[in-house]
Amino acid sequence: MGKFVITKRKNNEFQFNLKAGNGQTILASEGYKAKSSCENGIESVRRNSQDDSKFDRKESSNGKPYFNxxxxxxQIIGTSEMYESVASRDNGIESVKKNAPDATVDDQTV
Known part of the structure; x- marks a missing residue:
């Protein structure tokens, strides 16, 4: 089962990563000034991850596929890693769809 991990950046902003059951990060958030905004971002991922049209399939300047x-x-609520292939990126999207709705929250800022 997946989990959202909330951490604090060096600049004191909160961020979350969605991790798959194997511990791999499959989605990373922007920085948030308030923890409540970060938590709202997690809820937005839960809701929007079930709508395929919310996934923006992209290619970086060096040709690597990724998604927002x-x-x-x-607004972008999460960004993937850079993938080696379109198939790997599409697997990452499926992993977010599968893991996000029931993912637990691991708040490492307390």
Whole structure:
């Protein structure tokens, strides 16, 4: 089962990573000034990860596939790692869809 891990950056912003059952990070958030905003981001991932149209499939400047997960308002709520192939990226999207809805939250800032 997946889990959201909340951590604090050096600049005191909160962020979350969605990790798959094997511990691999499959989605990383932006930085948030308030923990409550970070927690709202997690809830947004839970909701939006079930809508395939919210996944923006991209290619980086060096040709590596990746994806962004967007909220209803179009804001990016999470970004994937860079993948070696389109198939690997698409597997990452499926992993987010599978893991996000029931993922536990591991708050490492307390």
């Amino acid at each position: 997960l967007k909220a209803t308002n179009g």
